[in-house]
Amino acid sequence: MKAVAIMFPSREVRVLDVPEPRLHSPTQVKVRTLEVGVCGTDQDILKGHHGTAPKGEDHLVLGHECLGEVMEVGAHVQGLKPGDLVVPRVRRPCPHTHCPACRHGHPDFCVTGDYTERGIKGAHGFCSEHFVEDAAYLHKADDSLRGVAVLTEPLTIAEKGLRELSHIQSRLPWKVSPGKALVLGAGPVAQLGVMALMRAGFDVTVYSRSPKPNEKAAASEAVGAPYISSKEVTVEALRKQLGGVDVIYEATGASKVAFDSLQVLEENGVLIFTGVPGREEPLELQGDQVLGQLVLGNRVMFGTVNAADSDFREALEDLARFRAKWPGKVEALITQRHPPSEFAKVVEAKGGIKHVISFQEHAR
Ligand SMILES: [Zn+2]
Ligand SMILES: [Zn+2]
Known part of the structure; x- marks a missing residue:
């Protein structure tokens, strides 16, 4: 064999x-x-x-x-x-x-x-x-x-992330409606994250490097998530354009854009890290500013890796839902x-x- x-x-x-x-x-x-x-x-x-x-x-x-x-x-x-x-x-x-x-x-x-x-x-x-x-x-x-179904495993990253997100937001003493989400990156984990977040009711925007037109931008926009290039729009300008988001789903492994994106996160918002950093580039960080954003806004950052039994089951069900909601778009990934x-x-x-x-x- x-x-x-x-x-x-x-x-x-x-x-x-x-x-x-x-x-x-x-x-x-x-x-x-x-x-x-x-x-x-x-x-x-x-x-x-x-x-x-x-x-x-x-x-x-x-x-x-x-x-x-x-x-x-x-x-x-x-x-x-x-x-x-x-x-x-x-x-x-x-x-x-x-x-x-x-x-x-x-x-x-x-x-x-x-x-x-x-x-x-x-x-x-x-x-x-x-x-x-x-x-x-x-x-x-x-x-x-x-x-x-070969996309099940990369989708489980989002399933586990969303499961953890709902546990974290259960800390808030009211029923939290989905609101706005920002996805960092536009690769397969990001694209599947877009679909999972939209399925959960979020209004999703994708923020990634390459300017449009490109096939990743086309894929996210085909399911209704606008794509913005970080080469054309700074994080500060993004904040003005979107007016703050409730969830950030990071799928790049690039630490600079991940920490910068905290500026776009609303009070009580959650930043989910899924990307594994590879470049080991030094990062200049305004530590006190980051700490202030977390403490004074009740913001949460967490990392998530791998997935459990239930996440695989959920991913397989979601793939069927995605195919029904966006015919041909999952295949196109x-x-x-x-x-x-x-x-x-x-x-x-x-x-x-x-x-x-x-x-x-x-x-x-
Ligand atoms: Zn993999
Ligand atoms: Zn163990």
Whole structure:
């Protein structure tokens, strides 16, 4: 069986011939990989910022955003049968008895850092013809989502963020109506965040680097979220134009624009960080001003990573809702499909919105 892997320590990406995976327990499921999404995390793995092989091995099979089709189920598996579409979760709990998060089924909040992540940290990913996974980590996707369900994992970032947002805003002693939201960035996580925020009732504006016209701006405006370029409109001017927003959803990993955007956040507003910073550029920050904005306006900033069981279920339901609300627009976020052998090239690809590795079109 073919698998796309990164070799250690060379960090070279290769297509390997690996043994066919088999069921080892009655709760496992064998899955045929259909599609694997490529994202900034893969880029970070190739650059050496992330990525570790399973213990004792010299390579890591890549791929953490996946859609597959069930081939075979163990004797104790319920609710899944051959032919069903499935999306796997990424993170697996750490082994420590003292980790409250993992022991409560929430490895996304793991406190020890000893979790594993398929395709990222200590466990092989899904970029292989087939893989085996415990049924507990698989989510059934409706057949109608065949063309978009590979976007489930990046959408779970927004689902978890919105879930945390609603917990935080329950601090306010009145029913908070959605109001205005600003999305920083226009990549796939941002675009899916736009849809999730709009679905939740927010009036959404996108603020990103490239001036219009460009395909990311077109994608957000196609679902009704105006796009403003940070090269053309300063944060101060944005504040005047929008008059302040209730939620900022950051999906760039660029710390300067993230902290600057606090100027646009209303009293009691919430800034959600989802981008992982990569450039390590020094940041000049008016610390007292930031502290003042937080304290004197009851503003909250929080970071969020990975997602839980319920976020995957919610994301799959939302993909169906998005398709009904904006026909063709979710599909349009996947701008290119490539064969598995091009993984390394795809990671470096410029342009487009979401790039996906397709096993169906190319490998069979
Ligand atoms: Zn990803
Ligand atoms: Zn843990």
